[in-house]
Amino acid sequence: MPRAYEKDNNSSHEGARKPTGSYTGVLSIFVLSAAIGWGVHAFNDSRKSSPNGSSKPADPADFVTYTLAKRENISSTLSIFTLKPAQGFAIDPEQLYGPRAITSVQFKQPQLQIARSYTVLPRIAYQPPEELRFLIRKEEKGEVSGYLHRLAIGSKIELRGPSVEYVLPEGVTEVVFLAGGTGIAPALQVAEKVGKDGITHILWANRKREDCLCGKSDARSASTSLSWGSVPWDKRPTTPAIDLNAIEVCSRNVSHDIVDQLESMKSRKSTQSDSKKTLLVEYYVDEWGTFIRSADVAKLLEIAPRKPGTRLILVSGPEGFVSHWAGPKEWSGGREMQGPLGGALATLDLHGWQVVKL
16 A cells, blocks of 8 residues: 655744754754655666666565556457556566466455456566556456446546466366356466467356357357356256357458457467467357357367376356356465365266366
8 A cells, every 4th residue: 555654743933032953953864864865765766767668566565556458348248448557657567467466456446445356467568668567357246347348448546466366287288168258268267378288178158248259169060058157957948059250240341359369379379380389269149049058068078188297277257157167165264265166077087187166
């Protein structure tokens, strides 16, 4: 938090009198202290901005001010927020993007004095180094998300961080990432940081097609099954599932920033020597009757490891999504913990894969 500076109210006004030795000494000390104070103030100001105008790294525990530079609505409830430092200090990009970890940033809601964490999106081409991008859904009862969506462009927002949500272990060779809705943000971070050293397979579930418009699955035959909360077991769709790849919903004038970023990452992660893909994405849409099935996941887990190393199943999304697939997380000692493995994944033969709830 910004430091509070207290005004010194202990000074007194004395009547005019002849300078004595002690008075002259006090005056000299006062002048010297003022000079030192001015020097410290000037030094602190010089720390706030470098000569080229860039901001200095902030302490992760301190809130710093950013400006809302852009808000792109990519569906009726989903937006990408672009923020840039307002002045002085900024979140250290090296700590945010550098570590082999999933990182998030806290947004303050000043009226309620609460904060919520949001995962930063990986950088895109031509993005200024100090700008930050976040995928945020406007939740019906979301105190922070609703506040953010009401802000005008140019508004000031207080952020602090980064916080490390999960550190990717060394030697990860394969990742299956089950993402529900905005859970795609940490999936993008993982795909970026695993790089070409491993294979990342993202299964992305959305309630509506508008949330993943133009996305085409890489290697899946779509099918109907239980969704992560919207369709009870006894009310599964009876009509044939719609193949997302068979319906043309895009044109040259229609795109989706997250889908575009996934496609860009695919092209960068593909090996040049052969046609092997190291990033694959499957799209599932509730309103189209396509849901991630346990059988879809089981097939991926049964594939023999391509090379020795750690194989991870990561689950991220709304609470109901995470609970359906891996069981709920638990609180202990004021901290959120993984809790025992439950849900659909607990019924599968994991073949040595490690499960992590995000």
